[in-house]
Amino acid sequence: METVDVVVIGAGAAGMMCAIEAGKRGRSVLVVDHAAAPGEKIRISGGGRCNFTNINASPKNFLSQNPHFSISALSRYTQRHFIGLVERHGIAYHEKTLGQLFCDGSSTQIIAMLVAEMKRHGAELRLANSAENIERTDGGFSLKLTTGKVRCKSLVVACGGKSIPKMGATGFGYDIAAQFGLRLIETRPALVPLTFDPNTLARLKPLAGVAVDGAVISCGKTRFEEAMLFTHRGISGPSILQISSYWREGDEIGIAMLPQVDLFEALRQARTSNGRQALQTALGAHLPKALAQSIAEEARMPGNIADLSDRQLRRVVEMVNDWRIKPAGSEGYRTAEVTLGGVDTRDLDSKTMAAKAVPGLYFIGEVVDVTGWLGGYNFQWAWSSGWCAGQAV
Numbered sequence: 001m002e003t004v005d006v007v008v009i010g011a012g013a014a015g016m017m018c019a020i021e022a023g024k025r026g027r028s029v030l031v032v033d034h035a036a037a038p039g040e041k042i043r044i045s046g047g048g049r050c051n052f053t054n055i056n057a058s059p060k061n062f063l064s065q066n067p068h069f070s071i072s073a074l075s076r077y078t079q080r081h082f083i084g085l086v087e088r089h090g091i092a093y094h095e096k097t098l099g100q101l102f103c104d105g106s107s108t109q110i111i112a113m114l115v116a117e118m119k120r121h122g123a124e125l126r127l128a129n130s131a132e133n134i135e136r137t138d139g140g141f142s143l144k145l146t147t148g149k150v151r152c153k154s155l156v157v158a159c160g161g162k163s164i165p166k167m168g169a170t171g172f173g174y175d176i177a178a179q180f181g182l183r184l185i186e187t188r189p190a191l192v193p194l195t196f197d198p199n200t201l202a203r204l205k206p207l208a209g210v211a212v213d214g215a216v217i218s219c220g221k222t223r224f225e226e227a228m229l230f231t232h233r234g235i236s237g238p239s240i241l242q243i244s245s246y247w248r249e250g251d252e253i254g255i256a257m258l259p260q261v262d263l264f265e266a267l268r269q270a271r272t273s274n275g276r277q278a279l280q281t282a283l284g285a286h287l288p289k290a291l292a293q294s295i296a297e298e299a300r301m302p303g304n305i306a307d308l309s310d311r312q313l314r315r316v317v318e319m320v321n322d323w324r325i326k327p328a329g330s331e332g333y334r335t336a337e338v339t340l341g342g343v344d345t346r347d348l349d350s351k352t353m354a355a356k357a358v359p360g361l362y363f364i365g366e367v368v369d370v371t372g373w374l375g376g377y378n379f380q381w382a383w384s385s386g387w388c389a390g391q392a393v
């Protein structure tokens, strides 16, 4: 039977980072993935340019049952460390917005960098290979691969979450956790578009494709100010994806489409300076035309703006800047960028990502109950947690 020091299941961001670090420490490492290519999610990320980290990444940008769990890993391997690696490989990058760093060229440069580093440090990558039947042995673990049985001292589970099943997401990491008695935090799709009920959808469908820059979306005490987008199913765009990680079925979300504008004052001025315009025209000075039209129709205030009272204008302001809506659901794992929940951090060591009760077993990346905001945070978690396990296996 083949024997190595470390088997990493999953050649994604976290698994490859762990393999590089373990290889640097002289460990023999085998990385297996059932996909035909490594880093498939890296490839499709950031619209093909990979938002590989965020300059401002800190534990407050992550959701977890234990908000302190990510502190150690994020401070031991920071965004600056990863940026240094990217620079050493001569990959050009830029900040797009809000500290988000993207490749100037293509996300495949990040994959090529990781594969080259694995090769340099002697980690073997075996693709089109599924891991099954994991068993505990005296000195570690044995598992069945498509290519035969393998034995290892350390087993690193880097299988990712459930999002985008058609790209190879399996939930296998959660099965391994359950097999070895680790607790699981219920999973749910996150960073995902939200959907409307059929009535709301029928009303708002003509707006599909309309975007609003800098909308403030709130759910409970959490709020994000970024763009939002009307879709054929409901709403999306960065601010909606962000709030989706906090939203639960039955929750109402608040939407302010013009948070920076004193809309009441602007409409009063429009009434004074050009009272013969329709409400839709006055709103169109601040909002996309189709949206202005939809709000004006919804408000049922025909005629000139000169005929509208302050009370009516306030009602319009409410519709624009305090729109309360209950999404019917989300688009689910089919389009979710990440999976919330996962392996319970109470059962993991925050410095090494080792399972506290199962020597030699490690969980890293998205399979763990640490989920980042949109904006490069999830890759940073993959790099940081992968690096930490790489120092310990």
Ligand code: FDA
Binding pocket: 009, 010, 011, 012, 013, 014, 015, 032, 033, 034, 035, 038, 039, 040, 041, 042, 044, 045, 046, 047, 050, 051, 052, 053, 129, 130, 131, 158, 159, 160, 161, 163, 164, 167, 168, 169, 170, 171, 172, 173, 336, 337, 338, 364, 365, 366, 367, 375, 376, 377, 378, 379, 380, 382
């Ligand atoms: P990841 O999912 O990357 O890797 C897991 C690997 O395990 C896969 O290669 C899979 O094939 C393999 N696997 C699963 N089961 C297996 C089994 N039984 N046997 C063998 N192999 C198995 N984040 C970010 O920070 N910036 C961004 O720009 C984006 N953009 C983005 C776009 C889209 C469309 C998605 C879906 C996601 C993002 N993300 C993102 C999120 C980011 O991609 C995600 O958080 C990381 O890829 C997680 O890395 P992991 O290594 O943990 O899992």
